[in-house]
Amino acid sequence: xxxxxxxxxxxxxxxxxxxxxxxxxxxxxxxxxxxxxxxxxxxxxxxxxxxxxxxxxxxxxxxxxxxxxxxxxxxxxxxxxxxxxxxxxxxxxxxxxxxxxxxxxxxxxxxxxxxxxxxxxxxxxxxxxxxxxxxxxxxxxxxxxxxxxxxxxxxxxxxxxxxxxxxxxxxxxxxxxxxxxxxxxxxxxxxxxxxxxxxxxxxxxxxxxxxxxxxxxxxxxxxxxxxxxxxxxxxxxxxxxxxxxxxxxxxxxxxxxxxxxxxxxxxxxxxxxxxxxxxxxxxxxxxxxxxxxxxxxxxxxxxxxxxxxxxxxxxxxxxxxxxx
Amino acid sequence: xxxxxxxxxxxxxxxxxxxxxxxxxxxxxxxxxxxxxxxxxxxxxxxxxxxxxxxxxxxxxxxxxxxxxxxxxxxxxxxxxxxxxxxxxxxxxxxxxxxxxxxxxxxxxxxxxxxxxxxxxxxxxxxxxxxxxxxxxxxxxxxxxxxxxxxxxxxxxxxxxxxxxxxxxxxxxxxxxxxxxxxxxxxxxxxxxxxxxxxxxxxxxxxxxxxxxxxxxxxxxxxxxxxxxxxxxxxxxxxxxxxxxxxxxxxxxxxxxxx
Numbered sequence: 162x163x164x165x166x167x168x169x170x171x172x173x174x175x176x177x178x179x180x181x182x183x184x185x186x187x188x189x190x191x192x193x194x195x196x197x198x199x200x201x202x203x204x205x206x207x208x209x210x211x212x213x214x215x216x217x218x219x220x221x222x223x224x225x226x227x228x229x230x231x232x233x234x235x236x237x238x239x240x241x242x243x244x245x246x247x248x249x250x251x252x253x254x255x256x257x258x259x260x261x262x263x264x265x266x267x268x269x270x271x272x273x274x275x276x277x278x279x280x281x282x283x284x285x286x287x288x289x290x291x292x293x294x295x296x297x298x299x300x301x302x303x304x305x306x307x308x309x310x311x312x313x314x315x316x317x318x319x320x321x322x323x324x325x326x327x328x329x330x331x332x333x334x335x336x337x338x339x340x341x342x343x344x345x346x347x348x349x350x351x352x353x354x355x356x357x358x359x360x361x362x363x364x365x366x367x368x369x370x371x372x373x374x375x376x377x378x379x380x381x382x383x384x385x386x387x388x389x390x391x392x393x394x395x396x397x398x399x400x401x402x403x404x405x406x407x408x409x410x411x412x413x414x415x416x417x418x419x420x421x422x423x424x425x426x427x428x429x430x431x432x433x434x435x436x437x438x439x440x441x442x443x444x445x446x447x448x449x450x451x452x453x454x455x456x457x458x459x460x461x462x463x464x465x466x467x468x469x470x471x472x473x474x475x476x477x478x479x480x481x482x483x484x485x
Numbered sequence: 486x487x488x489x490x491x492x493x494x495x496x497x498x499x500x501x502x503x504x505x506x507x508x509x510x511x512x513x514x515x516x517x518x519x520x521x522x523x524x525x526x527x528x529x530x531x532x533x534x535x536x537x538x539x540x541x542x543x544x545x546x547x548x549x550x551x552x553x554x555x556x557x558x559x560x561x562x563x564x565x566x567x568x569x570x571x572x573x574x575x576x577x578x579x580x581x582x583x584x585x586x587x588x589x590x591x592x593x594x595x596x597x598x599x600x601x602x603x604x605x606x607x608x609x610x611x612x613x614x615x616x617x618x619x620x621x622x623x624x625x626x627x628x629x630x631x632x633x634x635x636x637x638x639x640x641x642x643x644x645x646x647x648x649x650x651x652x653x654x655x656x657x658x659x660x661x662x663x664x665x666x667x668x669x670x671x672x673x674x675x676x677x678x679x680x681x682x683x684x685x686x687x688x689x690x691x692x693x694x695x696x697x698x699x700x701x702x703x704x705x706x707x708x709x710x711x712x713x714x715x716x717x718x719x720x721x722x723x724x725x726x727x728x729x730x731x732x733x734x735x736x737x738x739x740x741x742x743x744x
Contacts, residue, residue, distance in 0.1 A: 215582070216581055236584050252571075259499075264583065266491050266492065266495030267496075267584075268583055271492060288666070295506060
């Protein structure tokens with residue numbers, strides 16, 4: 162890579178009694194990159210993040226942030242990083258500005274630096290107008306923006322974002338993505354967890370796909386997709402023939418050019434060497450089984466295909482309803 | 486050291502600011518103990534309570550010490566609630582991700598709760614005075630009442646925080662709180678002197694630190710230094726032990742929750 166390493170973990174492991182939250186996590190984050198931890202809820206992303214920001218101690222293994230061991234020098238690490246927790250880490254009764262003033266005291270920022278940075282950050286996240294209203298009057302998106310301003314206050318070299326757009330509407334989501342890109346442009350290293358494939362695809366320079374507490378795959382989104390190779394043929398099966406889906410899947414698995422068959426809602430995703438060569442055989446198989454296809458679609462592998470290929474299941478619906 | 490003071494001051498001011506934004510709830514917390522217990526209960530039981538039993542000129546003067554300590558109890562036991570909410574919505578995690586001394590969050594809470602409790606105790610004594618209850622030991626006596634309130638309050642707040650750091654949800658927290666607070670009041674000398682209780686209740690009440698606090702505050706209000714001093718000495722020692730145990734438990738719960 163040739164670039165400085167900002168974060169390094171070696172065989173990181175965290176257990177709670179007999180439960181293993183994460184196991185054998187080894188990865189590096191280069192300075193200046195956006196590193197995404199992608200996985201479903203409960204995969205171990207947040208546990209990993211909380212070890213890196215010194216809020217959890219690893220059961221075994223090591224995590225080094227900017228040259229400091231998180232378990233041995235937590236105070237030094239805390240001074241160097243910014244953290245944006247999941248939504249609503251906000252005191253409803255304090256104004257936006259008071260949040261930043263409080264944190265300026267806790268980070269012991271020099272008075273003049275705080276006086277300069279606070280208006281600057283409020284401007285960056287477009288909260289100048291609302292800065293002196295209590296946070297309970299803020300929308301979900303505004304709270305998130307305040308969260309981000311708080312995370313940036315100590316002028317960190319590394320920022321950790323925990324599910325930065327969870328539950329936000331599309332517009333706020335795009336705005337947050339924009340901030341993340343701005344931070345990257347300033348040379349800040351970003352580690353973020355997400356369970357949105359599109360977010361990981363859009364923002365991540367490199368991703369670690371985590372499932373069941375382990376890294377299943379790692380690389381840039383394009384590397385991951387290219388690594389899968391071939392094409393994805395996606396079949397939609399009519400409701401009338403839904404009962405024959407399993408028979409069709411079995412018939413397809415027997416074909417030499419088919420690498421994998423994964424069920425999806427109302428159909429099947431088939432991973433093949435080449436869609437051009439596979440399509441005739443796929444159609445022939447569906448005729449043979451008597452399973453009428455409603456729609457056939459094929460495409461290069463997408464990140465969701467990568468996820469399914471490495472974990473054996475889909476992550477979950479891509480766009481859940483916004484909470485607020 | 487300067488940094489530590491800066492942290493504690495900033496965090497304490499946060500509690501003060503919050504309270505000032507919740508004027509409605511502030512009014513009710515302030516008014517509730519004197520309204521319900523002192524004014525209603527005190528006057529209601531005036532004729533039902535036997536002066537021979539209470540050893541006081543009237544029931545309200547007997548009850549004043551109880552209401553003072555009850556207020557300390559309620560404030561203390563509720564002292565961890567805000568930390569519980571901070572824990573649940575992630576604000577505590579945000580604070581813990583900053584390079585602060587871990588104890589400054591807890592200390593800010595102790596300072597705030599203790600200050601509010603002292604102010605409330607003064608208000609209660611003021612209302613009692615309005616109904617003709619004058620502290621027999623004067624202003625120095627009131628200072629000693631505040632000292633006892635602080636000592637008892639610290640231990641109670643520590644229990645509340647330990648609970649806040651250990652429970653899974655705030656539902657659990659409030660169930661335990663509800664379960665604790667009324668028996669603590671009834672199994673103490675707050676409403677009735679120990680001698681007038683059924684034997685089994687008075688035995689239980691003797692193990693209640695609240696009883697000791699009340700039995701020291703009461704002579705400070707009713708009789709005078711001669712009777713009060715030995716009891717004050719006793720309660721200060723008991724409270725130091727009580728506080729030490731509560732703080733130890735609270736520190737353990739905090740460390741377990743915060744890693």
